[in-house]
Amino acid sequence: MNIIGAGLAGSEAALQLADAGFRVTLFEMRPVCSTEVHHSDCCAELVCSNSLKSTKEASAAGMLKHELSALGSVLYRCALDCRVPAGGALAVDRTSFAERVTGLVEAHPRIALVRGRVDGVLEDGDVLFSDGAGKARPAGLPAKAVVIATGPLTASALSEGLARLVGSQSLAFFDAAAPIVMADSLDESILFRQSRYEEEGLGDYLNAPFSKDEYERFIGELVAADRVIRRDFETKDLFQACQPIEEIARKGVDAPRFGPLKPVGLVDPRTGHRPWAALQLRAENREATSYNLVGFQTNLTFPEQKRVFRMIPGLEHAEFARYGVMHRNTFVDAPRALDARGRFVRSRESGYAVPLFAAGQVSGTEGYCEAIRSGLQAAIGVAAELSGATPPALPRQTAYGALWSYATDPQTTGYQPMHVNFGIMPPLPVRVKNKGERYAAYAQRGARALDAYIEALKASGVPFAFGGAAAAGE
Protein backbone atom coordinates (compact mmCIF):
# COMPACT_ATOMS: atom_id res chain seq x y z
CA MET A 1 0.00 0.00 0.00
CA ASN A 2 0.99 3.65 -0.29
CA ILE A 3 1.52 5.79 2.80
CA ILE A 4 2.11 9.50 2.23
CA GLY A 5 4.21 11.31 4.86
CA ALA A 6 6.93 9.73 7.03
CA GLY A 7 6.13 11.76 10.15
CA LEU A 8 5.00 10.26 13.45
CA ALA A 9 1.75 8.80 12.13
CA GLY A 10 3.05 7.65 8.73
CA SER A 11 6.18 5.99 10.16
CA GLU A 12 4.18 4.14 12.84
CA ALA A 13 1.59 3.00 10.28
CA ALA A 14 4.31 1.82 7.87
CA LEU A 15 6.25 -0.11 10.53
CA GLN A 16 3.09 -1.72 11.91
CA LEU A 17 1.81 -2.79 8.51
CA ALA A 18 5.22 -4.06 7.46
CA ASP A 19 5.54 -6.01 10.72
CA ALA A 20 2.12 -7.50 10.00
CA GLY A 21 3.43 -8.78 6.68
CA PHE A 22 2.27 -6.12 4.18
CA ARG A 23 4.44 -4.38 1.60
CA VAL A 24 4.52 -0.61 2.05
CA THR A 25 5.72 2.29 -0.07
CA LEU A 26 6.27 5.26 2.23
CA PHE A 27 6.54 8.65 0.47
CA GLU A 28 8.34 11.49 2.22
CA MET A 29 8.88 14.87 0.55
CA ARG A 30 11.90 15.89 2.62
CA PRO A 31 14.66 16.68 1.66
CA VAL A 32 13.34 17.27 -1.90
CA CYS A 33 11.15 19.98 -0.38
CA SER A 34 10.74 20.84 3.27
CA THR A 35 8.35 22.63 5.62
CA GLU A 36 8.79 25.81 7.68
CA VAL A 37 9.56 23.77 10.79
CA HIS A 38 11.34 20.53 9.87
CA HIS A 39 15.15 20.71 10.04
CA SER A 40 16.30 17.27 8.90
CA ASP A 41 15.44 14.63 6.35
CA CYS A 42 14.70 12.09 9.10
CA CYS A 43 11.40 10.30 9.54
CA ALA A 44 9.39 11.17 12.68
CA GLU A 45 11.05 14.50 13.38
CA LEU A 46 9.57 16.28 16.43
CA VAL A 47 9.02 19.83 15.22
CA CYS A 48 8.59 21.74 18.49
CA SER A 49 8.82 20.53 22.09
CA ASN A 50 10.77 17.34 22.81
CA SER A 51 8.17 16.30 25.41
CA LEU A 52 5.65 13.51 24.85
CA LYS A 53 3.85 14.65 28.01
CA SER A 54 3.04 13.00 31.33
CA THR A 55 3.73 9.38 32.15
CA LYS A 56 1.48 9.49 35.22
CA GLU A 57 -0.89 6.51 34.97
CA ALA A 58 -3.91 8.43 36.27
CA SER A 59 -3.80 11.05 33.51
CA ALA A 60 -5.17 11.05 29.97
CA ALA A 61 -1.63 11.31 28.52
CA GLY A 62 -0.53 8.42 30.76
CA MET A 63 -3.48 6.31 29.62
CA LEU A 64 -2.52 6.95 26.02
CA LYS A 65 1.03 5.77 26.72
CA HIS A 66 -0.30 2.60 28.32
CA GLU A 67 -2.31 1.98 25.13
CA LEU A 68 0.74 2.54 22.94
CA SER A 69 2.74 0.13 25.05
CA ALA A 70 0.04 -2.58 25.21
CA LEU A 71 -0.57 -2.44 21.45
CA GLY A 72 3.15 -2.65 20.68
CA SER A 73 3.79 0.81 19.20
CA VAL A 74 7.19 0.85 17.54
CA LEU A 75 7.68 4.62 17.89
CA TYR A 76 6.73 4.57 21.55
CA ARG A 77 9.45 1.96 22.11
CA CYS A 78 11.91 4.23 20.26
CA ALA A 79 10.85 7.15 22.49
CA LEU A 80 11.55 5.13 25.64
CA ASP A 81 14.96 4.19 24.24
CA CYS A 82 15.80 7.87 23.61
CA ARG A 83 14.41 9.28 26.85
CA VAL A 84 15.95 12.34 28.59
CA PRO A 85 15.17 13.45 32.18
CA ALA A 86 11.98 15.57 32.36
CA GLY A 87 10.37 15.00 35.76
CA GLY A 88 7.11 13.11 35.35
CA ALA A 89 7.05 13.59 31.57
CA LEU A 90 8.42 11.45 28.75
CA ALA A 91 10.86 13.68 26.86
CA VAL A 92 13.29 12.45 24.22
CA ASP A 93 16.54 13.38 22.57
CA ARG A 94 14.86 14.42 19.34
CA THR A 95 17.85 13.65 17.09
CA SER A 96 18.40 10.13 18.44
CA PHE A 97 14.65 9.47 18.28
CA ALA A 98 14.26 10.52 14.65
CA GLU A 99 17.44 8.69 13.61
CA ARG A 100 16.29 5.52 15.34
CA VAL A 101 12.90 5.58 13.60
CA THR A 102 14.54 6.34 10.25
CA GLY A 103 16.95 3.43 10.75
CA LEU A 104 14.05 1.03 11.40
CA VAL A 105 12.11 2.27 8.36
CA GLU A 106 15.10 2.06 6.03
CA ALA A 107 16.16 -1.37 7.28
CA HIS A 108 12.70 -2.94 7.06
CA PRO A 109 12.60 -5.47 4.21
CA ARG A 110 8.92 -4.72 3.45
CA ILE A 111 9.17 -0.89 3.41
CA ALA A 112 10.37 1.17 0.44
CA LEU A 113 11.04 4.77 1.55
CA VAL A 114 10.64 7.01 -1.50
CA ARG A 115 11.82 10.62 -1.29
CA GLY A 116 9.68 13.14 -3.15
CA ARG A 117 6.50 15.20 -2.90
CA VAL A 118 3.08 13.69 -3.54
CA ASP A 119 0.77 16.16 -5.29
CA GLY A 120 -2.32 13.99 -5.56
CA VAL A 121 -3.78 10.51 -5.18
CA LEU A 122 -5.04 8.72 -8.30
CA GLU A 123 -8.14 6.54 -8.52
CA ASP A 124 -6.19 3.27 -8.47
CA GLY A 125 -4.22 4.29 -5.37
CA ASP A 126 -1.16 5.39 -7.34
CA VAL A 127 0.13 8.88 -6.56
CA LEU A 128 1.14 11.96 -8.54
CA PHE A 129 4.77 12.27 -7.59
CA SER A 130 7.52 14.85 -7.99
CA ASP A 131 11.16 14.15 -7.15
CA GLY A 132 12.06 17.80 -7.73
CA ALA A 133 12.98 17.38 -11.41
CA GLY A 134 10.16 18.36 -13.79
CA LYS A 135 6.41 18.13 -13.33
CA ALA A 136 4.64 15.69 -11.03
CA ARG A 137 3.77 12.40 -12.76
CA PRO A 138 2.20 9.08 -11.72
CA ALA A 139 4.68 7.08 -9.63
CA GLY A 140 3.56 3.86 -11.32
CA LEU A 141 2.74 2.26 -7.97
CA PRO A 142 -0.99 1.44 -7.80
CA ALA A 143 -2.01 0.27 -4.31
CA LYS A 144 -4.83 -1.57 -2.57
CA ALA A 145 -5.10 1.19 0.07
CA VAL A 146 -3.67 4.65 0.69
CA VAL A 147 -2.94 6.37 4.00
CA ILE A 148 -2.59 10.16 3.96
CA ALA A 149 -0.41 11.16 6.93
CA THR A 150 1.06 14.42 5.73
CA GLY A 151 0.59 16.32 8.97
CA PRO A 152 -0.20 19.92 9.80
CA LEU A 153 2.14 21.21 7.09
CA THR A 154 0.79 19.19 4.19
CA ALA A 155 2.25 20.52 0.93
CA SER A 156 -0.16 22.78 -0.91
CA ALA A 157 -1.05 20.73 -4.04
CA LEU A 158 -2.06 17.77 -1.91
CA SER A 159 -4.00 20.05 0.51
CA GLU A 160 -5.96 21.40 -2.44
CA GLY A 161 -6.79 17.84 -3.49
CA LEU A 162 -7.85 17.05 0.07
CA ALA A 163 -10.08 20.12 0.14
CA ARG A 164 -11.77 18.87 -3.07
CA LEU A 165 -12.19 15.40 -1.58
CA VAL A 166 -13.79 16.51 1.69
CA GLY A 167 -15.72 19.45 0.25
CA SER A 168 -14.83 22.82 1.68
CA GLN A 169 -13.97 21.34 5.08
CA SER A 170 -10.19 21.19 4.82
CA LEU A 171 -8.78 24.16 6.67
CA ALA A 172 -5.37 25.78 7.00
CA PHE A 173 -4.58 28.07 9.90
CA PHE A 174 -1.81 29.09 12.21
CA ASP A 175 -0.02 27.53 15.14
CA ALA A 176 3.00 28.68 17.19
CA ALA A 177 6.33 27.15 18.40
CA ALA A 178 8.60 28.08 21.36
CA PRO A 179 12.24 29.23 21.08
CA ILE A 180 15.24 27.16 22.25
CA VAL A 181 18.28 28.73 23.98
CA MET A 182 21.82 27.42 24.48
CA ALA A 183 22.52 26.18 28.04
CA ASP A 184 25.96 27.76 28.30
CA SER A 185 24.52 31.21 27.60
CA LEU A 186 22.21 31.09 30.65
CA ASP A 187 22.99 32.73 34.00
CA GLU A 188 22.69 29.94 36.57
CA SER A 189 23.38 32.36 39.41
CA ILE A 190 19.84 33.68 38.75
CA LEU A 191 18.07 30.59 37.39
CA PHE A 192 17.36 27.83 39.87
CA ARG A 193 16.91 24.13 39.27
CA GLN A 194 13.62 22.76 40.60
CA SER A 195 10.58 20.77 39.48
CA ARG A 196 7.22 22.24 40.40
CA TYR A 197 6.29 21.07 43.95
CA GLU A 198 9.47 18.94 43.73
CA GLU A 199 7.06 16.05 43.16
CA GLU A 200 8.10 14.97 39.72
CA GLY A 201 11.84 14.39 40.07
CA LEU A 202 14.39 16.81 41.42
CA GLY A 203 15.68 19.69 39.37
CA ASP A 204 14.68 18.67 35.84
CA TYR A 205 13.65 22.26 35.06
CA LEU A 206 15.52 25.54 35.19
CA ASN A 207 13.34 28.37 36.51
CA ALA A 208 13.69 32.05 35.73
CA PRO A 209 12.20 34.03 38.68
CA PHE A 210 10.64 37.45 38.06
CA SER A 211 10.14 40.19 40.65
CA LYS A 212 6.95 42.25 40.24
CA ASP A 213 8.87 45.11 38.57
CA GLU A 214 10.78 42.82 36.22
CA TYR A 215 7.57 41.05 35.28
CA GLU A 216 5.59 44.20 34.48
CA ARG A 217 8.44 45.70 32.42
CA PHE A 218 8.72 42.43 30.50
CA ILE A 219 4.97 42.17 29.78
CA GLY A 220 4.93 45.82 28.61
CA GLU A 221 7.64 45.13 26.03
CA LEU A 222 6.12 41.77 25.07
CA VAL A 223 2.74 43.18 24.04
CA ALA A 224 4.31 46.12 22.19
CA ALA A 225 6.90 44.07 20.26
CA ASP A 226 6.81 43.57 16.47
CA ARG A 227 5.01 40.46 15.28
CA VAL A 228 5.51 38.53 12.04
CA ILE A 229 1.83 38.12 11.28
CA ARG A 230 -0.43 40.96 12.32
CA ARG A 231 -3.64 39.15 12.91
CA ASP A 232 -6.29 38.88 15.55
CA PHE A 233 -5.58 35.61 17.28
CA GLU A 234 -8.90 35.51 18.98
CA THR A 235 -10.68 34.76 15.73
CA LYS A 236 -12.26 31.34 15.48
CA ASP A 237 -9.77 29.96 12.98
CA LEU A 238 -6.90 30.22 15.43
CA PHE A 239 -5.57 27.11 17.08
CA GLN A 240 -6.73 28.00 20.60
CA ALA A 241 -4.70 25.33 22.42
CA CYS A 242 -1.36 26.81 21.34
CA GLN A 243 -1.69 30.58 21.89
CA PRO A 244 1.47 32.67 21.39
CA ILE A 245 2.76 34.10 24.70
CA GLU A 246 2.31 37.70 23.50
CA GLU A 247 -1.35 36.96 22.72
CA ILE A 248 -1.87 35.57 26.23
CA ALA A 249 -0.25 38.75 27.63
CA ARG A 250 -2.53 40.87 25.48
CA LYS A 251 -5.51 39.48 27.42
CA GLY A 252 -4.24 41.22 30.60
CA VAL A 253 -1.01 41.90 32.43
CA ASP A 254 -1.57 39.01 34.84
CA ALA A 255 -2.74 36.44 32.28
CA PRO A 256 0.75 34.89 31.75
CA ARG A 257 1.19 34.67 35.56
CA PHE A 258 -1.79 32.35 35.59
CA GLY A 259 -0.58 30.50 32.50
CA PRO A 260 2.95 29.66 31.29
CA LEU A 261 4.61 32.00 33.85
CA LYS A 262 2.76 30.69 36.89
CA PRO A 263 5.04 30.49 39.96
CA VAL A 264 2.97 27.98 41.99
CA GLY A 265 4.96 25.12 43.51
CA LEU A 266 8.28 26.96 43.10
CA VAL A 267 10.49 28.48 45.81
CA ASP A 268 13.44 30.68 44.81
CA PRO A 269 16.35 29.42 46.99
CA ARG A 270 17.90 32.92 47.01
CA THR A 271 14.88 34.49 48.71
CA GLY A 272 13.17 31.48 50.27
CA HIS A 273 9.90 32.72 48.67
CA ARG A 274 7.71 31.99 45.70
CA PRO A 275 8.67 34.41 42.88
CA TRP A 276 6.08 36.85 41.44
CA ALA A 277 6.22 34.88 38.19
CA ALA A 278 8.55 32.23 36.74
CA LEU A 279 9.48 30.88 33.33
CA GLN A 280 10.38 27.18 33.22
CA LEU A 281 13.08 25.92 30.87
CA ARG A 282 13.24 22.24 29.94
CA ALA A 283 16.29 20.39 28.55
CA GLU A 284 16.07 19.70 24.82
CA ASN A 285 18.55 16.82 24.69
CA ARG A 286 20.23 14.18 26.87
CA GLU A 287 23.27 16.36 27.39
CA ALA A 288 21.10 19.37 28.36
CA THR A 289 23.08 21.64 26.06
CA SER A 290 19.97 23.57 25.08
CA TYR A 291 16.69 24.49 26.75
CA ASN A 292 13.14 25.08 25.55
CA LEU A 293 11.20 28.06 26.93
CA VAL A 294 8.17 26.13 28.15
CA GLY A 295 4.87 27.58 26.90
CA PHE A 296 6.57 30.40 24.97
CA GLN A 297 5.15 29.76 21.50
CA THR A 298 5.51 33.08 19.75
CA ASN A 299 4.86 35.13 16.67
CA LEU A 300 7.44 37.88 17.41
CA THR A 301 10.05 38.72 14.76
CA PHE A 302 13.46 37.15 15.45
CA PRO A 303 15.17 40.45 16.50
CA GLU A 304 12.27 41.18 18.84
CA GLN A 305 12.47 37.70 20.38
CA LYS A 306 16.16 38.32 21.07
CA ARG A 307 15.51 41.76 22.59
CA VAL A 308 12.40 40.94 24.62
CA PHE A 309 13.23 37.41 25.82
CA ARG A 310 16.64 38.65 27.00
CA MET A 311 14.71 40.73 29.55
CA ILE A 312 13.85 37.48 31.36
CA PRO A 313 16.01 37.19 34.51
CA GLY A 314 18.87 34.78 33.80
CA LEU A 315 18.43 35.03 30.01
CA GLU A 316 20.18 38.43 29.61
CA HIS A 317 22.87 36.84 27.40
CA ALA A 318 20.80 34.00 25.95
CA GLU A 319 21.94 32.62 22.60
CA PHE A 320 19.04 31.29 20.55
CA ALA A 321 19.51 27.82 19.09
CA ARG A 322 16.13 28.25 17.43
CA TYR A 323 13.67 31.12 17.42
CA GLY A 324 9.94 30.59 17.87
CA VAL A 325 7.96 30.55 14.63
CA MET A 326 4.37 30.54 13.31
CA HIS A 327 2.98 27.71 11.24
CA ARG A 328 0.13 26.52 9.15
CA ASN A 329 -1.96 23.70 10.54
CA THR A 330 -3.87 21.59 8.01
CA PHE A 331 -6.56 19.17 9.09
CA VAL A 332 -9.88 17.84 7.86
CA ASP A 333 -13.18 18.32 9.61
CA ALA A 334 -13.08 14.76 10.93
CA PRO A 335 -16.73 14.41 12.06
CA ARG A 336 -17.90 14.97 8.49
CA ALA A 337 -14.90 13.78 6.47
CA LEU A 338 -13.98 10.45 8.10
CA ASP A 339 -15.70 7.29 9.25
CA ALA A 340 -14.98 5.39 12.48
CA ARG A 341 -12.16 3.44 10.80
CA GLY A 342 -10.45 6.61 9.57
CA ARG A 343 -11.54 6.27 5.91
CA PHE A 344 -12.57 9.30 3.87
CA VAL A 345 -16.32 8.92 3.54
CA ARG A 346 -16.46 10.52 0.09
CA SER A 347 -13.63 8.55 -1.50
CA ARG A 348 -15.91 6.10 -3.34
CA GLU A 349 -18.24 8.78 -4.73
CA SER A 350 -15.14 10.73 -5.78
CA GLY A 351 -14.19 7.80 -8.00
CA TYR A 352 -11.56 6.05 -5.89
CA ALA A 353 -11.41 2.31 -6.41
CA VAL A 354 -9.35 1.83 -3.23
CA PRO A 355 -9.98 2.97 0.36
CA LEU A 356 -8.27 6.19 1.43
CA PHE A 357 -7.36 6.56 5.10
CA ALA A 358 -6.23 9.61 7.07
CA ALA A 359 -3.81 9.43 10.01
CA GLY A 360 -2.08 11.87 12.34
CA GLN A 361 -2.74 15.56 12.61
CA VAL A 362 -4.33 15.79 9.18
CA SER A 363 -7.06 13.46 10.51
CA GLY A 364 -7.90 16.08 13.12
CA THR A 365 -6.06 14.77 16.19
CA GLU A 366 -3.46 16.89 17.99
CA GLY A 367 -0.25 15.88 19.78
CA TYR A 368 2.78 13.67 19.25
CA CYS A 369 1.49 10.56 21.05
CA GLU A 370 -1.93 11.04 19.49
CA ALA A 371 -0.27 11.07 16.03
CA ILE A 372 1.63 7.86 16.80
CA ARG A 373 -1.51 6.20 18.16
CA SER A 374 -3.46 7.36 15.13
CA GLY A 375 -0.87 5.82 12.78
CA LEU A 376 -1.15 2.55 14.68
CA GLN A 377 -4.95 2.61 14.46
CA ALA A 378 -4.83 3.38 10.73
CA ALA A 379 -2.59 0.32 10.33
CA ILE A 380 -5.25 -1.83 12.04
CA GLY A 381 -7.89 -0.31 9.75
CA VAL A 382 -5.89 -0.99 6.59
CA ALA A 383 -4.98 -4.51 7.70
CA ALA A 384 -8.66 -5.22 8.35
CA GLU A 385 -9.68 -3.81 4.99
CA LEU A 386 -7.12 -5.84 3.05
CA SER A 387 -7.73 -9.08 4.92
CA GLY A 388 -11.53 -8.80 4.87
CA ALA A 389 -11.65 -9.24 8.67
CA THR A 390 -13.88 -7.07 10.84
CA PRO A 391 -12.00 -5.26 13.61
CA PRO A 392 -13.71 -4.64 16.96
CA ALA A 393 -14.91 -1.10 17.68
CA LEU A 394 -12.51 1.01 19.69
CA PRO A 395 -13.95 1.37 23.22
CA ARG A 396 -14.75 4.95 24.23
CA GLN A 397 -13.42 4.20 27.70
CA THR A 398 -9.88 4.18 26.32
CA ALA A 399 -8.05 7.50 25.87
CA TYR A 400 -7.73 7.25 22.09
CA GLY A 401 -11.14 5.61 21.71
CA ALA A 402 -12.70 8.64 23.44
CA LEU A 403 -10.80 11.07 21.22
CA TRP A 404 -11.53 9.17 18.05
CA SER A 405 -15.23 8.71 18.72
CA TYR A 406 -15.50 12.42 19.51
CA ALA A 407 -13.57 13.27 16.34
CA THR A 408 -15.70 11.07 14.09
CA ASP A 409 -19.09 11.67 15.68
CA PRO A 410 -21.19 13.50 13.05
CA GLN A 411 -22.94 15.27 15.95
CA THR A 412 -19.70 17.06 16.85
CA THR A 413 -19.85 20.59 15.49
CA GLY A 414 -17.09 23.19 15.11
CA TYR A 415 -14.47 20.46 15.48
CA GLN A 416 -10.96 21.55 16.50
CA PRO A 417 -7.96 19.18 16.70
CA MET A 418 -7.72 17.87 20.21
CA HIS A 419 -5.40 16.09 22.65
CA VAL A 420 -6.68 13.13 24.63
CA ASN A 421 -8.41 14.38 27.78
CA PHE A 422 -10.84 13.23 30.45
CA GLY A 423 -13.42 15.76 29.30
CA ILE A 424 -14.44 13.62 26.32
CA MET A 425 -14.50 10.25 28.10
CA PRO A 426 -17.86 8.75 29.08
CA PRO A 427 -18.65 9.59 32.74
CA LEU A 428 -17.97 6.98 35.40
CA PRO A 429 -21.04 4.95 36.46
CA VAL A 430 -20.63 6.26 40.02
CA ARG A 431 -19.60 9.85 40.75
CA VAL A 432 -16.14 10.05 42.35
CA LYS A 433 -15.61 13.41 44.06
CA ASN A 434 -11.89 13.27 44.75
CA LYS A 435 -10.02 14.30 41.60
CA GLY A 436 -7.07 11.92 42.06
CA GLU A 437 -9.38 8.98 42.72
CA ARG A 438 -11.58 9.94 39.77
CA TYR A 439 -8.63 10.00 37.38
CA ALA A 440 -7.39 6.68 38.76
CA ALA A 441 -10.87 5.21 38.15
CA TYR A 442 -10.83 6.46 34.55
CA ALA A 443 -7.41 4.88 34.04
CA GLN A 444 -8.45 1.53 35.54
CA ARG A 445 -11.65 1.41 33.52
CA GLY A 446 -9.69 2.32 30.37
CA ALA A 447 -7.12 -0.42 31.00
CA ARG A 448 -9.89 -3.03 31.34
CA ALA A 449 -11.56 -1.83 28.15
CA LEU A 450 -8.23 -1.95 26.35
CA ASP A 451 -7.58 -5.55 27.47
CA ALA A 452 -10.98 -6.56 26.11
CA TYR A 453 -10.29 -4.70 22.85
CA ILE A 454 -6.93 -6.43 22.39
CA GLU A 455 -8.51 -9.85 23.01
CA ALA A 456 -11.27 -9.09 20.48
CA LEU A 457 -8.72 -7.81 17.94
CA LYS A 458 -6.68 -11.00 18.28
CA ALA A 459 -9.84 -13.09 17.82
CA SER A 460 -10.98 -11.04 14.80
CA GLY A 461 -8.28 -12.33 12.47
CA VAL A 462 -7.01 -8.85 11.54
CA PRO A 463 -3.30 -9.31 10.76
CA PHE A 464 -1.50 -7.25 13.36
CA ALA A 465 1.87 -7.91 15.01
CA PHE A 466 1.37 -6.19 18.42
CA GLY A 467 5.00 -5.09 18.37
CA GLY A 468 6.24 -8.58 17.55
CA ALA A 469 7.51 -10.21 14.37
CA ALA A 470 5.69 -10.42 11.03
CA ALA A 471 2.28 -12.01 11.37
CA ALA A 472 0.94 -12.45 7.85
CA GLY A 473 1.92 -12.16 4.21
CA GLU A 474 0.03 -10.00 1.74
Ligand SMILES: Cc1cc2nc3c(=O)[nH]c(=O)nc-3n(C[C@H](O)[C@H](O)[C@H](O)COP(=O)(O)OP(=O)(O)OC[C@H]3O[C@@H](n4cnc5c(N)ncnc54)[C@H](O)[C@@H]3O)c2cc1C
Ligand atom coordinates in the same frame (compact mmCIF):
# COMPACT_ATOMS: atom_id res chain seq x y z
C1 LIG B 1 4.67 24.03 14.68
C2 LIG B 1 4.04 22.90 15.37
C3 LIG B 1 4.43 22.59 16.65
C4 LIG B 1 3.87 21.51 17.31
N1 LIG B 1 4.31 21.22 18.55
C5 LIG B 1 3.81 20.16 19.21
C6 LIG B 1 4.30 19.85 20.50
O1 LIG B 1 5.16 20.53 21.04
N2 LIG B 1 3.78 18.79 21.14
C7 LIG B 1 2.82 18.02 20.57
O2 LIG B 1 2.39 17.04 21.19
N3 LIG B 1 2.34 18.30 19.33
C8 LIG B 1 2.80 19.36 18.64
N4 LIG B 1 2.33 19.67 17.39
C9 LIG B 1 1.19 18.92 16.84
C10 LIG B 1 1.46 17.53 16.21
O3 LIG B 1 1.46 16.58 17.21
C11 LIG B 1 2.71 17.38 15.42
O4 LIG B 1 2.66 18.25 14.35
C12 LIG B 1 2.94 15.93 14.91
O5 LIG B 1 4.21 15.88 14.34
C13 LIG B 1 1.91 15.45 13.91
O6 LIG B 1 2.30 14.21 13.40
P1 LIG B 1 1.96 13.80 11.91
O7 LIG B 1 2.56 12.48 11.65
O8 LIG B 1 0.53 13.97 11.68
O9 LIG B 1 2.68 14.91 11.01
P2 LIG B 1 4.23 15.18 10.78
O10 LIG B 1 5.02 14.64 11.90
O11 LIG B 1 4.37 16.61 10.42
O12 LIG B 1 4.57 14.30 9.50
C14 LIG B 1 4.04 14.59 8.23
C15 LIG B 1 5.11 14.28 7.20
O13 LIG B 1 4.55 14.38 5.90
C16 LIG B 1 5.47 15.02 5.04
N5 LIG B 1 4.69 15.61 3.94
C17 LIG B 1 3.86 16.67 3.98
N6 LIG B 1 3.27 16.85 2.78
C18 LIG B 1 3.75 15.88 1.95
C19 LIG B 1 3.53 15.55 0.59
N7 LIG B 1 2.67 16.23 -0.19
N8 LIG B 1 4.21 14.49 0.06
C20 LIG B 1 5.07 13.77 0.84
N9 LIG B 1 5.32 14.06 2.15
C21 LIG B 1 4.66 15.09 2.69
C22 LIG B 1 6.19 16.00 5.94
O14 LIG B 1 7.45 16.35 5.42
C23 LIG B 1 6.28 15.23 7.24
O15 LIG B 1 7.46 14.48 7.34
C24 LIG B 1 2.86 20.74 16.69
C25 LIG B 1 2.45 21.09 15.41
C26 LIG B 1 3.02 22.14 14.75
C27 LIG B 1 2.58 22.51 13.40
